[in-house]
Amino acid sequence: xxxxxxxxxxxxxxxxxxxxxxxxxxxxxxxxxxxxxxxxxxxxxxxxxxxxxxxxxxxxxxxxxxxxxxxxxxxxxxxxxxxxxxxxxxxxxxxxxxxxxxxxxxxxxxxxxxxxxxxxxxxxxxxxxxxxxxxxxxxxxxxxxxxxxxxxxxxxxxxxxxxxxxxxxxxxxxxxxxxxxxxxxxxxxxxxxxxxxxxxxxxxxxxxxxxxxxxxxxxxxxxxxxxxxxxxxxxxxxxxxxxxxxxxxxxxxxxxxxxxxxxxxxxxxxxxxxxxxxxxxxxxxxxxxxxxxxxxxxxxxxxxxxxxxxxxxxxxxxxxxxxxxxxxxxxxxxxxxxxxxxxxxxxxxxxxxxxxxxxxxxxxxxxxxxxxxxxxxxxxxxxxxxxxxxxxxxxxxxxxxxxxxxxxxxxxxxxxxxxxxxxxxxxxxxxxxxxxxxxxxxxxxxxxxxxxxxxxxxxxxxxxxxxxxxxxxxxxxxxxxxxxxxxxxxxxxxxxxxxxxxxxxxxxxxxxxxxxxxxxxxxxxxxxxxxxxxxxxxxxxxxxxxxxxxxxxxxxxxxxxxxxxxxxxxxxxxxxxxxxxxxxxxxxxxxxxxxxxxxxxxxxxxxx
Numbered sequence: 001x002x003x004x005x006x007x008x009x010x011x012x013x014x015x016x017x018x019x020x021x022x023x024x025x026x027x028x029x030x031x032x033x034x035x036x037x038x039x040x041x042x043x044x045x046x047x048x049x050x051x052x053x054x055x056x057x058x059x060x061x062x063x064x065x066x067x068x069x070x071x072x073x074x075x076x077x078x079x080x081x082x083x084x085x086x087x088x089x090x091x092x093x094x095x096x097x098x099x100x101x102x103x104x105x106x107x108x109x110x111x112x113x114x115x116x117x118x119x120x121x122x123x124x125x126x127x128x129x130x131x132x133x134x135x136x137x138x139x140x141x142x143x144x145x146x147x148x149x150x151x152x153x154x155x156x157x158x159x160x161x162x163x164x165x166x167x168x169x170x171x172x173x174x175x176x177x178x179x180x181x182x183x184x185x186x187x188x189x190x191x192x193x194x195x196x197x198x199x200x201x202x203x204x205x206x207x208x209x210x211x212x213x214x215x216x217x218x219x220x221x222x223x224x225x226x227x228x229x230x231x232x233x234x235x236x237x238x239x240x241x242x243x244x245x246x247x248x249x250x251x252x253x254x255x256x257x258x259x260x261x262x263x264x265x266x267x268x269x270x271x272x273x274x275x276x277x278x279x280x281x282x283x284x285x286x287x288x289x290x291x292x293x294x295x296x297x298x299x300x301x302x303x304x305x306x307x308x309x310x311x312x313x314x315x316x317x318x319x320x321x322x323x324x325x326x327x328x329x330x331x332x333x334x335x336x337x338x339x340x341x342x343x344x345x346x347x348x349x350x351x352x353x354x355x356x357x358x359x360x361x362x363x364x365x366x367x368x369x370x371x372x373x374x375x376x377x378x379x380x381x382x383x384x385x386x387x388x389x390x391x392x393x394x395x396x397x398x399x400x401x402x403x404x405x406x407x408x409x410x411x412x413x414x415x416x417x418x419x420x421x422x423x424x425x426x427x428x429x430x431x432x433x434x435x436x437x438x439x440x441x442x443x444x445x446x447x448x449x450x451x452x453x454x455x456x457x458x459x460x461x462x463x464x465x466x467x468x469x470x471x472x473x474x475x476x477x478x479x480x481x482x483x484x485x486x487x488x489x490x491x492x493x494x495x496x497x498x499x500x501x502x503x504x505x506x507x508x509x510x511x512x513x514x515x516x517x518x519x520x521x522x523x524x525x526x527x528x529x530x531x532x533x534x535x536x537x538x539x540x541x542x543x544x545x546x547x548x549x550x551x552x553x554x555x556x557x558x559x560x561x562x563x564x565x566x567x568x569x570x571x572x573x574x575x576x577x578x579x580x581x582x583x584x585x586x587x588x589x590x591x592x593x594x595x596x597x598x599x600x601x602x603x604x605x606x607x608x
Contacts, residue, residue, distance in 0.1 A: 008041035009055065015135060016043045016053045023110055024136040028067060032123035032130045035066050035078065072105045073116035073134045088118070089158060104139060104156060106183075112140045113183050144183045146207070147172035163207065164214035165190035169231035170205070186211040196231035197241045205229050237400050249399035252472050256312060259479045263308035266487060270302040273494060283507045285497045289440055290361050293337050296368075297493060300333030301486045311478055320388035320404035325379055328413060332375040334489065335451060338444050339424045340364040345431045345441045382409045395470040403474070414459070421452040438496060447489040454485040 012025040022045070029039040040063065042056040061067050067074055075085040088100035099119030107114045114136045121131030145155045146163040163172040170190040177187060186208035192198050198205070213225035234241035237248035274295055281291040303326055310322035344359045382388070386409060390402040428445035458481040466473060500508075 008039060009043070011133075012041040012043040013053055013055075015133075016045060021138050022135050023112065023114065023138050026073075026132075026134045028061070028132040028134075029129050030067065030132060032128050035076065037061055037063050037065060037067050038129060039063070067132070073102055073118050073136070074132070075118070077120040077122075077130075077132075099133075103158060107136070110136075110138075112138050113142075115139050140183070143176060144185075144187065145174045146185070147174045147188055163188055163190070164210045164225070165205070165207075166230050169193060169196045169233075172207075175207070184208075190229065192231035194239060195234050195241075197234055197243060198231045199243065200228065202242070203231065247400055249395055249397075249401040249470050251314070251401075255472060256475055259475065260308055260312050263305050263479065263482065266483075267302050267305045270298050270305065270490065273490070273498070274298045276498070277494070280501055283501060285438055285500050285505075285507070288438070289497065290341065290364075292361050293341055293364070294494070296337040297334055298490070300330050300335075300337060301490055303330030303333060304482055304486045306330070308475075308479060308482060311475060315390040315402040315404055317387060317389045320390055321383055323404055324382070324388050328379060328417075329375060330486075331417065331451075331455075332372060334486070335420065335424065335448070336368050336371050338448055338489070338493070339427065340368050342424070342427050342431060342441065342444050342448065343367075346427050378413065394468065396468045397470075399470070401471045403471075417455070421448075421455070424448045425452055438500070440493075443492045443496065447492045450488050450492070451485050454481060454488075 008027040008029060012027045015025040016022055024042065024044040026043075027041045028037060030036065031038055040061050042060050043053050044056055045053050061071075067076070069075060072087060075087055085100075087102050089103055099117055102116040102118065104113055104115045106112075116134050116136050118132065118134045121133060123130035139156060143155045144159050146159050146161070148161050148163070164186075165172045165188075170192050173189045173191050175187050175189060177184070186206070188207035190205040190207065190210055192203035197203055210225070210229050213222065213229055216222035217225040232244070235244055235246045235248070237246075239247075241247065277286055277291060277294055277298070280286055286294065307323060307326040307330070310319055310326050313319060315323075341364075344364060347359060386407070388409075389405055391405050392400045393403050394400055425448065428448050431441050431445065458477060461477055462474075466477065469477070
């Protein structure tokens with residue numbers, strides 16, 4: 001036994017001096033059958049290494065008794081096979097140890113933080129001796145990082161994740177000790193996560209206070225941990241905040257619903273107007289104006305009204321697609337239909353010959369289809385190659401809201417529409433003096449001028465006057481643009497026609513146009529009364545008779561004038577229409593000479 005004791009001392013001492021981080025080494029000899037302690041070799045390093053290691057003989061395990069399980073480094077291998085005890089840490093998956101490491105604990109005697117490595121040594125036989133080896137390792141120089149992720153290699157991994165921050169609303173930030181090596185709990189800060197805030201400490205909580213509050217909450221003495229040390233969620237749309245101030249612009253939904261209701265009402269009125277026009281399409285006031293182009297114009301106006309429904313909700317990808325299509329396609333349909341009618345008036349007005357120019361609705365539709373096809377191809381390519389989407393912008397108050405992205409697709413299309421408007425204005429200017437039934441050419445010109453002015457003004461408002469307006473102001477500007485351009489167009493083009501129909505004059509000729517010499521068969525509205533049907537020969541014969549009667553009356557009048565003027569054989573009745581006082585002395589004619597009238601200079605009596 002003495003020899004075995006010396007062997008245990010030598011083994012414990014050699015383990016102690018093998019590494020400066022080992023503070024104590026123990027080698028126990030235990031009876032395998034009874035479990036009683038036979039011998040104990042306990043060696044400890046002295047403070048500051050003065051005198052070298054020394055063997056402890058007091059306050060150690062008592063021989064002849066079972067070793068006490070109160071020691072943090074000991075566990076009976078028989079009662080806990082494999083030392084599967086809460087005292088010991090589990091081994092990593094990819095590492096195999098002969099023994100087991102204890103959790104860190106504080107040694108009052110050594111006044112240090114320690115962790116022990118314990119290895120059970122099995123006996124060679126049933127009645128022999130079994131051993132137990134344990135080493136105390138000083139870990140006071142290591143850092144205790146309670147946060148989830150380590151910041152250096154000089155840390156104890158077992159403490160990671162032991163902080164008391166609210167993981168859902170805050171994150172742990174480790175604060176390393178600079179002037180002391182002592183282990184303290186709560187050496188960290190709880191910082192509010194992105195999208196959360198705390199009013200009291202600017203979103204930063206001291207870990208020591210958090211630990212105390214958590215302990216009080218566990219003891220049911222206080223609920224401060226759940227009330228004072230928890231971050232609150234920011235207002236919707238805020239990435240970073242310091243209080244509960246809003247970050248998103250507020251949508252005034254009653255205001256927007258009112259504007260949308262007016263726009264939907266306008267769409268319904270447009271559809272009703274289309275049905276009304278189709279019902280009365282045979283009346284002259286509609287028939288002369290090409291009902292098919294009037295229907296196309298109303299369809300384009302209804303499409304432009306639908307833009308208000310597209311931009312009504314909080315914008316997203318689908319809303320932006322609907323916005324682009326309704327705005328640009330509706331403009332193209334309406335403007336092209338009006339421009340084709342004006343272009344027909346322009347071609348008819350510029351004809352110098354007496355031959356009547358006929359431009360049918362079918363021909364105009366053939367010119368209109370390529371323009372609409374170009375717009376459809378452009379919008380389709382835009383949608384599939386670079387789908388319009390919404391982006392966040394900031395208004396004048398710093399509040400965020402969604403707006404459709406404006407890029408080179410918008411800019412290119414805007415330039416094309418401006419050039420298209422310029423061509424339309426030029427055509428309208430060419431027909432400014434043209435006469436047409438029901439003054440339609442001039443009203444369409446006014447509508448085209450109005451569309452151009454309103455669109456240019458709204459672009460200026462968006463880019464220069466209200467570049468950072470809020471969502472409701474932008475919605476109001478869109479409503480004003482659609483009303484001023486679309487509603488005004490409908491009022492100018494369809495208002496006078498509907499008024500005439502309501503007054504019962506829809507099938508009567510425009511007397512003012514007829515007084516200016518504009519007949520139905522040569523109307524500058526286009527091609528005449530029936531654009532696509534077989535010409536009405538009876539109507540044309542009546543018009544020819546009317547013209548012949550006018551010419552005959554003028555010729556008869558000129559004959560009488562030529563006979564009466566300067567003829568001494570015919571004495572007109574005094575006070576009559578052809579008297580000397582009323583008749584002109586000379587009637588000039590472009591066929592006469594420069595010095596004489598239409599009858600030439602007066603001759604002598606003998607020559608008559």
